[in-house]
Amino acid sequence: MAVAVASPSVAPFREPAGPAPPTPRRLTKDELVKTHSTHLQTQDSSPNAPRPVKQPIVLEGYPASTKSIRELEIIPLAELRPETHHRGKGIIVKVASQPFLGAGAVSIVEDEFGNADKLAIYNQADSSILSGVPEGCVVAVKEPFYKNNGADEDFMICVDHPSDVILLRFTDPIIPEALRLGPLLQTADDWKNAADRAFIEKDYPTAVFCYTEALESSDDSTPKAPFYTKRAGVNLLLGRYDAAKADAMASMTGGAQDWKGYYNAGRAAYGLCDYAESNRLLSKALELNPSNEGVQRDHARCQARLREEETGDYDFAAMVASLHVHGHGAGPQQHSVHLDRGSFLCNTRIGESPHHGRGLFAARDIKVGEVVFVEKATVLPNQYDPARASAALYAVMVRQLCENPSLAGPVLGLYGGAYERSGEEGTFVDGVPVVDVFLVEAIRNKNCFSAPRSTVEDTKPSSPEGRQANGLWVHASYLNHSCVGNTMRSFIGDMLISRATRDIKEGEEIFQQYVPVKSLPDVRNKQFRDWWGFECGCMLCTREKRTSEAVLAKRRELVAAVEKLCNKQIPGRELVPDAKIRQVDRLVKQLEEAHEQDVYEGVPRLTLIHPCNWLVGAHRGRKNHGKVVKYALKVLRNFGFKVPDESEMWDPREMYTNSGNGTLMTVHVVAALRRLAESYGALGHKEMAARCIEAAEFGYLMVTGFKNDLRTLDR
Secondary structure, eight states: OOOOSOOTTOOOOOOOOSOOOOOOOOOOHHHHHHHHHHHHHHHHTSTTOOOOOOOOOGGGOOOOOOSOGGGSEEOOGGGOOTTEEOTTEEEEEEEOSOOEESSEEEEEEEOTTSOEEEEEEESOOTTSGGGGOOTTOEEEEESOEEEEEEETTEEEEEEOSGGGEEEOOTTOTTSOGGGOOOOSSOSHHHHHHHHHHHHHTTOHHHHHHHHHHHHHHOOTTSOOHHHHHHHHHHHHHHTOHHHHHHHHHHTOOSSTTHHHHHHHHHHHHHHTTOHHHHHHHHHHHHHHOTTOHHHHHHHHHHHHHHHHHHHOOOOHHHHHHTTEEEOSSSOEEEOOSOOOOOOBOTTEEEEEOSSSSEEEEESSOBOTTSEEEEEEOSBOOSOOOHHHHHHHHHHHHHHHHHHOGGGHHHHHTSOOTTOOOOSOTTOEETTEEOOOHHHHHHHHHHHOEEEOSBHHHHTSTTSOTTOOEEEBOTTGGGOEEOTTOSEEEEEETTEEEEEESSOBOTTOEEEEOSSOOOSSHHHHHHHHHHHHSOOOOSHHHHHHTTSOHHHHHHHHHHHHHHHHHHTTOOOOSSOOOHHHHHHHHHHHHHHHHTSOHHHHTTSOOGGGHHHHHHHHHHHHHTTOHHHHHHHHHHHHHHTTOOOOSSSOOOOGGGTTTSSTTOOOOOHHHHHHHHHHHHHHHHTTOHHHHHHHHHHHHHHHHHHHSSOOOGGGGGO
């Protein structure tokens, strides 16, 4: 995330040395078309099937081309060599078939000499014609990669980077004479009419293409503003907000109708979450057309986003409620997770960290429980199947970088491990931004968050396990890891909420847990080294380095014994045999003795949390409330909180501020406080029970992101 230490899991691409492999027998055009036709028949039988995603392997990465097609030597297809990236070369080919749409768009192509081959174009956005390039179009492939497709004599030109293939205009002089068709339509009006038809048929990529041709075909006497206005509207529908804004601004004529241009530009800026710019543009539209209801509505909506950015004032309960819509007799149905809210970031700033690269720092004093920041996701696909979540995030990241190049700076500036960058990523070459998909995947690997649809729903026992999406929150990605972080994150749709789990001073670095921490220090730090390339230097990990290998080995042995005896389960209301309780109790005492007092003073004892929680459940089932109090207090102590060893009177509401900087906040802390309240109440200590409930409610606020009914945990 914010780390800047090289990871051993990725490596830069190097062109293989040695002689080129022998040139294989190439299939004829007729042979290629015959096989391709059988694939097309299969495709036609399931036209609505979802397209898979070809997710790259970073270790096999190679850089995107950063050269213009006009700088490259154009070669015939016959000169392509197997398993080779043809650096300094390019090909220009005409598409000679319909595309087969799988993980990419596979077409038969031919060059000016009549040579034919297969071209596979991956990672194009659905809004691009190149996601299914039509027959007859001419494309240029920069520095092509010619590779085996898994069988003898089966080769193809593989285009992984979306910026490595360019759709050429029919009149482009670079097209060889043998491939030149000339303009398909003659006049700007012809192209405009074709664009209008494509729009009516909801073929928006073709509409954009045709409006572009209309603009290019128009002469000085043709008004261009209507073409820009129409193309801006289509780009808005496609989510191409950068292009929509540029078109809207180009549509201005200085007349009264410019309100449309300002309105479209303001909507585009809103789509980019640039609410200050959106407000400026929508205000101009409102000045020119004050009675227009659409402008009024969008201007008011933008004002609401600006208030959220400035104040951090959100109706979190309403946000959760908006994630569900009710169907007819079928119970709640899932709705979009993309909430119409702004990001509140002014409590924090990005700066150089003494720990790892850059980090987030407090811009003012922040009290425990307060919102540190709230951030709308830069990218979050509405895909909560874990098997598809990472591929979905990768695909949408690539799409956004292609469609909205203004995102390149924030996204590509994130840590990407050891993947070697050209420095040209995000720059425009041949009219498109350079997008290196292997770098995108490396950044996704190091910076994505797994997020439930809402954290409060995720805490319910009835919540289905493993329903997590993968998302990218650029600002949150600058947070460095600490096993005993001072913040806790939660989610509502595509909004990430960060709350302070203890007081944070102005200028202090803000930390979070990247993943739930493993109880044994060597195990968790191996995870950090293998995935992010760092070793944690938090208070807990630093202290635990003083533990001898002999003590650590003893602890491992005891943890294994506990897990075997308890079967990793916490008892419910069932009656647990006394003999088993005594066995676990004995193991807990031995584990406590295996934690040096000077090492673990004021920090968590992670290996003790599960067995103490187990004993809380076991004694609760026997209604042994004194023992429940004893072991629930131990649970809190083992999370690093300062609590009494026995059941004397104390104020649990103060434990969040009186415990120092070594505490670990989780939903299990809330559960322990609830068990304490239950047992204190049964023992007649009503005031203590009430205090525990207050402390639990405050803890649950940090866990879920906003104030919630504790009874949610029982549903």
